Amino acid sequence: MSNKHLKVNKVYQLYLELLKEYGPAEKFWPQWCAKEKTLKDRELIALGAILTQRTSWHNAHLALVNLKKAGLLSLEKIVQLSDLKKLAALIKPAGFFQTKACRLFDFSSFICQNYKDLKNFTGEELKIARQKLLTISGIGPETADTILLYALDKPTFVVDEYAKRMVRERGLFKYLNYDRLKEFFEKSLPKDAKVYQDFHALIIISQKGKEKSMMERID
DNA sequence: ACCCAGGTGGCCC
DNA sequence: GGGCCACATGGG
Numbered sequence: 385m386s387n388k389h390l391k392v393n394k395v396y397q398l399y400l401e402l403l404k405e406y407g408p409a410e411k412f413w414p415q416w417c418a419k420e421k422t423l424k425d426r427e428l429i430a431l432g433a434i435l436t437q438r439t440s441w442h443n444a445h446l447a448l449v450n451l452k453k454a455g456l457l458s459l460e461k462i463v464q465l466s467d468l469k470k471l472a473a474l475i476k477p478a479g480f481f482q483t484k485a486c487r488l489f490d491f492s493s494f495i496c497q498n499y500k501d502l503k504n505f506t507g508e509e510l511k512i513a514r515q516k517l518l519t520i521s522g523i524g525p526e527t528a529d530t531i532l533l534y535a536l537d538k539p540t541f542v543v544d545e546y547a548k549r550m551v552r553e554r555g556l557f558k559y560l561n562y563d564r565l566k567e568f569f570e571k572s573l574p575k576d577a578k579v580y581q582d583f584h585a586l587i588i589i590s591q592k593g594k595e596k597s598m599m600e601r602i603d
Numbered sequence: 604a605c606c607c608a609g610g611t612g613g614c615c616c
Numbered sequence: 617g618g619g620c621c622a623c624a625t626g627g628g
Contacts, residue, residue, distance in 0.1 A: 437609080439609085439626095440609090440625090440627080441609075477625060481625080522610090524611050544609045545609065547609095584609090597609095
């Protein structure tokens with residue numbers, strides 16, 4: 385589908401300006417914004433989306449490295465755990481570790497039991513997939529959209545505190561609730577996962593600074 | 604010794 | 617339907 389019909393608007397212009405100034409977000413978030421992702425990458429991103437809730441990326445990163453070292457950076461391995469104490473201990477640096485251990489387990493169970501793996505879940509239509517993720521305890525709109533956008537490369541816009549702040553400061557839109565803002569961004573931009581990924585990352589990079597937004601690879 | 608970091612669900616009115 | 621609270625660690 386051609387995007388030529390898309391009217392020039394402030395949001396799209398802002399996206400183009402940020403892209404020009406900072407370059408593609410893949411430079412700063414190599415793993416999350418990569419064009420080609422392995423299934424392992426996708427699992428890491430989805431688990432990372434939960435671990436980073438209300439937490440600095442640095443702390444979520446420490447937790448992911450612990451999971452990797454323990455061989456638990458895998459939905460299947462997490463589902464097989466008999467109790468969550470070990471999982472909770474590993475993700476301690478990410479904070480809210482008991483809550484998040486349950487969330488990682490519930491998410492992993494949902495995917496493994498209903499779809500076997502994330503690749504099959506990608507086959508679900510976007511709206512259905514989003515609705516289903518929202519039924520999982522601990523997966524709210526931002527986490528659901530983060531998983532869909534970065535782990536599954538589905539075109540759904542992630543609204544976070546940085547996006548809200550930007551909209552507020554620049555007076556782009558008067559409604560600040562999640563769904564209204566998400567719709568606003570999506571109507572202003574080409575419906576393209578790569579555009580949403582880069583823009584969301586660039587919003588954060590432009591506000592926080594490149595250094596603090598760097599997400600190191602975990603291999 | 605504070606304050607905050609890419610939220611969410613529960614409870615209250 | 618909005619306003620508060622608990623959840624918890626690491627860094628400035």
